[in-house]
Amino acid sequence: MTKSELIERLADKEHAGWAHWMDYLFSKCLMNDRREVIIPLPLVERWRKQAEIPYTQLSEREKQSDRDEVAHILPIIDEYVRNETILAMLKELAQGEAVRYASEVDGDILYDCPFCSPGGQYEPNEGQHEPTCLVIRAQQFLKERS
């Protein structure tokens, strides 16, 4: 999920919350003979007062109603953060040049990539990873994604 996809998904939930509120508001209103919608004064006073109260000073019941709204968007944010974390790890992995795994043994350079040769000693051609190496697969994934 890209950042603009995240914004679209959150905006979709935001719109749904607004639409739900408007439905509720209109259900509490009256219509006069000129087909004008009227919000009863006691509700106007109640909502005005509520709107002026900072979240921290709301009643537990009012706070819970706001938390229930957050519960609609939290899974989307969680998914985005998880994906970003995985992407950051893949980017780190993709930077694993074979030369980093090079060591000199008896005058020879040995390339011992833990992903090309887990537990063994693979000697990639002049520091190149095997095509199936995780480093190469991470690089390909990121290339295809960009």
Ligand SMILES: [Zn+2]
């Ligand atoms: Zn490798």
